Amino acid sequence: MQTVIFRTAAPYLASLMVMFSVFVLLRGHNEPGGGFIGGLIAASAFAIYGIACGVTPVRRALYFHPMAIAGFGLFLSTVAGLASLAMGVPFLTGLWTEVHLLGVTLDLSTVLFFDFGVYFVVVGAITSIALALEEREED
Amino acid sequence: METALTALVGLFYVVSIYLMLSRHIIRVLLGIAIFGNAVNMTIFTAGRIMREVPPIIPEGQSALDGVTANPLPQALILTAIVISFSFFAFLLVLAYRAYQELGTDDTDEMRIAEPEGEGLPPLGY
Amino acid sequence: MAAVTSAPVDTSAALVQAATSLLDWVVIAPVALPILGGALLMMVRHRTHLHAAVTFAVLLATLVSTLMLLSRVVGDGALVMTMGRWLPPFGISFTADVLGASFAAAATFATSAAAVFALRDIDATGRRYGFYPFLLLMIAGVNGAFLTGDLFNLYVWFEVFVISSFGLLILGSERRQIDGAVKYAVLNLIATTVFLITIGYLYGVFGTLNMADIARKADGLRENGPLMTIATLFLLAFGMKAAAFPLNFWLPASYHTPRIVTSAMFGGLLTKVGVYALLRTFTTLFPVERAILSDVIAVVAILTMVLGALGALAQSDTRRIVGFVVISGIGTMLAGLAIGSPLALTGTVLYAVHSILIMTALYLVVGLMREAAGSFSLHDLGGLYRSHPLLAAMMLAMVLAAAGLPPLSGLWPKVVLVKAAIEGNAWWLTAAILVSSVLTTIVLGRVFALAFWRPEQDTSLRSQTRPIDAVAGYGTVFVLLVPAVWIGLWPEPFLHVAGLAAAGLSDPAAYIGSVFAAQGGS
Numbered sequence: 001m002q003t004v005i006f007r008t009a010a011p012y013l014a015s016l017m018v019m020f021s022v023f024v025l026l027r028g029h030n031e032p033g034g035g036f037i038g039g040l041i042a043a044s045a046f047a048i049y050g051i052a053c054g055v056t057p058v059r060r061a062l063y064f065h066p067m068a069i070a071g072f073g074l075f076l077s078t079v080a081g082l083a084s085l086a087m088g089v090p091f092l093t094g095l096w097t098e099v100h101l102l103g104v105t106l107d108l109s110t111v112l113f114f115d116f117g118v119y120f121v122v123v124g125a126i127t128s129i130a131l132a133l134e135e136r137e138e139d
Numbered sequence: 140m141e142t143a144l145t146a147l148v149g150l151f152y153v154v155s156i157y158l159m160l161s162r163h164i165i166r167v168l169l170g171i172a173i174f175g176n177a178v179n180m181t182i183f184t185a186g187r188i189m190r191e192v193p194p195i196i197p198e199g200q201s202a203l204d205g206v207t208a209n210p211l212p213q214a215l216i217l218t219a220i221v222i223s224f225s226f227f228a229f230l231l232v233l234a235y236r237a238y239q240e241l242g243t244d245d246t247d248e249m250r251i252a253e254p255e256g257e258g259l260p261p262l263g264y
Numbered sequence: 265m266a267a268v269t270s271a272p273v274d275t276s277a278a279l280v281q282a283a284t285s286l287l288d289w290v291v292i293a294p295v296a297l298p299i300l301g302g303a304l305l306m307m308v309r310h311r312t313h314l315h316a317a318v319t320f321a322v323l324l325a326t327l328v329s330t331l332m333l334l335s336r337v338v339g340d341g342a343l344v345m346t347m348g349r350w351l352p353p354f355g356i357s358f359t360a361d362v363l364g365a366s367f368a369a370a371a372t373f374a375t376s377a378a379a380v381f382a383l384r385d386i387d388a389t390g391r392r393y394g395f396y397p398f399l400l401l402m403i404a405g406v407n408g409a410f411l412t413g414d415l416f417n418l419y420v421w422f423e424v425f426v427i428s429s430f431g432l433l434i435l436g437s438e439r440r441q442i443d444g445a446v447k448y449a450v451l452n453l454i455a456t457t458v459f460l461i462t463i464g465y466l467y468g469v470f471g472t473l474n475m476a477d478i479a480r481k482a483d484g485l486r487e488n489g490p491l492m493t494i495a496t497l498f499l500l501a502f503g504m505k506a507a508a509f510p511l512n513f514w515l516p517a518s519y520h521t522p523r524i525v526t527s528a529m530f531g532g533l534l535t536k537v538g539v540y541a542l543l544r545t546f547t548t549l550f551p552v553e554r555a556i557l558s559d560v561i562a563v564v565a566i567l568t569m570v571l572g573a574l575g576a577l578a579q580s581d582t583r584r585i586v587g588f589v590v591i592s593g594i595g596t597m598l599a600g601l602a603i604g605s606p607l608a609l610t611g612t613v614l615y616a617v618h619s620i621l622i623m624t625a626l627y628l629v630v631g632l633m634r635e636a637a638g639s640f641s642l643h644d645l646g647g648l649y650r651s652h653p654l655l656a657a658m659m660l661a662m663v664l665a666a667a668g669l670p671p672l673s674g675l676w677p678k679v680v681l682v683k684a685a686i687e688g689n690a691w692w693l694t695a696a697i698l699v700s701s702v703l704t705t706i707v708l709g710r711v712f713a714l715a716f717w718r719p720e721q722d723t724s725l726r727s728q729t730r731p732i733d734a735v736a737g738y739g740t741v742f743v744l745l746v747p748a749v750w751i752g753l754w755p756e757p758f759l760h761v762a763g764l765a766a767a768g769l770s771d772p773a774a775y776i777g778s779v780f781a782a783q784g785g786s
Contacts, residue, residue, distance in 0.1 A: 090284050090347060
């Protein structure tokens with residue numbers, strides 16, 4: 001995949017897709033969307049970037065190893081579930097709070113952080129598999 | 140609707156089992172991919188089909204009104220798709236590695252772990 | 265998104281109202297702790313020097329939580345926590361009864377011992393590849409399978425430990441391992457997919473996946489629903505996971521290929537999850553179908569026992585011998601399921617706990633024999649009695665335990681099973697249990713005679729040997745032998761707990777009642 005058009009467009013395409021993935025992730029708060037589908041979109045962004053520019057730039061751009069990202073997501077999701085420990089309710093119960101920030105009311109919840117965790121797990125795991133397959137093609 | 144889907148599910152099972160009976164890993168993998176989809180459709184069909192009524196509570200109400208599609212089978216299928224997808228990705232990589240390392244995709248020739256013609260264990264001192 | 269203001273919906277009628285005390289968290293801790301630890305290690309995957317220490321800390325905490333859980337359920341009956349506070353059957357209920365808790369405790373104990381053994385067996389490359397995170401995620405999956413009260417969740421935990429076991433199995437990427445992993449992965453995937461098909465049918469019939477809910481609805485649906493089909497599919501799926509006879513060929517093809525500590529954990533834990541799932545589905549959910557299928561299960565059990573032991577006789581690789589001994593033990597457990605009386609189930613439960621400990625230890629001893637003599641092959645082993653008397657004592661203990669001879673743990677479960685088989689007029693099963701015990705004695709006795717009593721065969725192998733570590737070698741096997749000797753010499757407390765587990769299986773009313781306690785029993 002060494003066409004000039006694709007190689008020029010891929011970084012922009014990838015960054016747009018990552019941005020869109022975050023939008024989908026946050027939209028999942030109340031509407032269709034969420035961590036899983038958002039994570040898939042972000043992972044395909046990295047896969048596209050990898051196909052266009054090679055695996056090494058993707059690894060450099062990610063900074064963290066994909067499996068470490070997945071581990072962070074797993075950790076975040078589990079901790080989001082454990083937050084109910086302090087409230088005397090069962091594991092994974094959704095806890096909600098409102099935060100007033102610059103005149104805007106934000107609904108924050110453990111569900112949101114669980115979804116963030118899912119997002120990172122999916123991004124990490126799928127990117128890791130995709131990069132492994134792309135690397136194999138090169139050698 | 141259920142009848143048509145049931146027939147399709149049956150067809151999928153037939154195709155996948157036929158492919159899985161092959162000696163060649165790649166056909167087995169294709170069979171497994173179809174097998175996974177057949178299972179997903181089984182769950183979908185078993186959860187009863189209801190068209191075009193998504194189970195979303197309308198604005199300002201606190202419960203669903205009327206009969207809607209069953210969301211649980213779809214949640215189950217989503218989970219199953221995720222799992223079978225990651226499984227399949229792993230199997231693809233594994234099969235490719237096996238083809239590189241063992242030089243064959245014929246399961247009959249994959250005898251490294253269980254060598255053929257291994258003699259009897261010592262029968263005495 | 266907060267701009268939309270709808271009237272707040274009163275969901276209190278759908279939620280668990282009783283407060284969850286801190287002590288109730290022991291039901292989720294055996295799963296949550298290893299997941300947290302595994303995730304943490306994945307984040308710091310390159311700092312391999314941290315891995316072992318974190319793993320030990322997490323496993324120790326997990327072990328403590330499983331033991332607390334066990335003592336709690338033995339005292340107060342099944343403990344339930346429903347995820348997300350949604351009333352069962354809508355929320356996923358983690359339901360720990362004596363059976364699940366005792367299996368989880370035994371599995372965590374065996375894994376902890378194996379983790380210590382791995383200090384020597386897994387080199388720096390293996391650690392960087394992620395041995396310890398995989399180990400923690402595997403034990404999380406195994407414990408989750410033992411403790412969950414929801415069938416689909418059981419499927420998810422199956423997949424969690426199967427995927428982690430893939431990672432462990434191909435650690436090192438040798439040709440042998442890839443060959444074994446292909447067969448292991450394909451057949452396990454088919455088994456779990458068959459399980460998923462069954463879940464699909466079951467959901468179509470019952471409209472629920474909560475085990476307690478299924479158990480209480482089964483009687484009403486037996487007239488019209490295809491429950492026999494579902495039960496038979498469960499037998500197929502879990503029989504494949506448990507390596508019961510016609511579906512066991514993935515086990516001898518793959519279990520001898522990875523590092524010995526991985527083989528030990530697989531042999532100790534993974535097949536037992538299949539046995540657990542069989543016990544759970546056939547006694548709690550479908551007791552009537554079990555009675556109808558009991559002849560089929562009995563035939564499977566007899567063939568698994570006898571052919572497993574015969575298969576072991578034909579091998580010369582010690583690891584493959586142990587693989588076939590594992591299969592033979594699965595047959596013994598299925599014998600109890602085939603008889604189905606509370607006494608027989610007691611025997612099965614105790615045998616499973618014994619098998620978790622002893623099969624792990626047996627693989628580890630075989631690994632130590634490899635370290636001491638430089639080979640896994642019976643053709644090369646020899647002269648170990650003179651050079652390693654302590655190892656000889658341990659192997660002798662293994663022979664006695666696996667064959668079911670006093671004073672080790674194999675004796676009592678087999679005594680109970682034989683008694684139950686005679687009471688149930690199942691003469692063929694009685695004969696098969698005894699014959700397979702004799703065959704196992706011959707198999708492992710021969711290993712002992714050849715490897716220990718025979719003079720050294722091949723001095724050129726000496727270059728491949730290395731001294732056995734006191735802690736990460738002898739120590740781990742010794743730790744696993746302590747409860748085995750305990751069961752052998754003073755079996756009353758263990759028989760009592762196994763009896764409670766069997767009573768809970770035979771009469772699921774208490775199990776159902778604990779899940780639906782919030783709605784006033786059933």
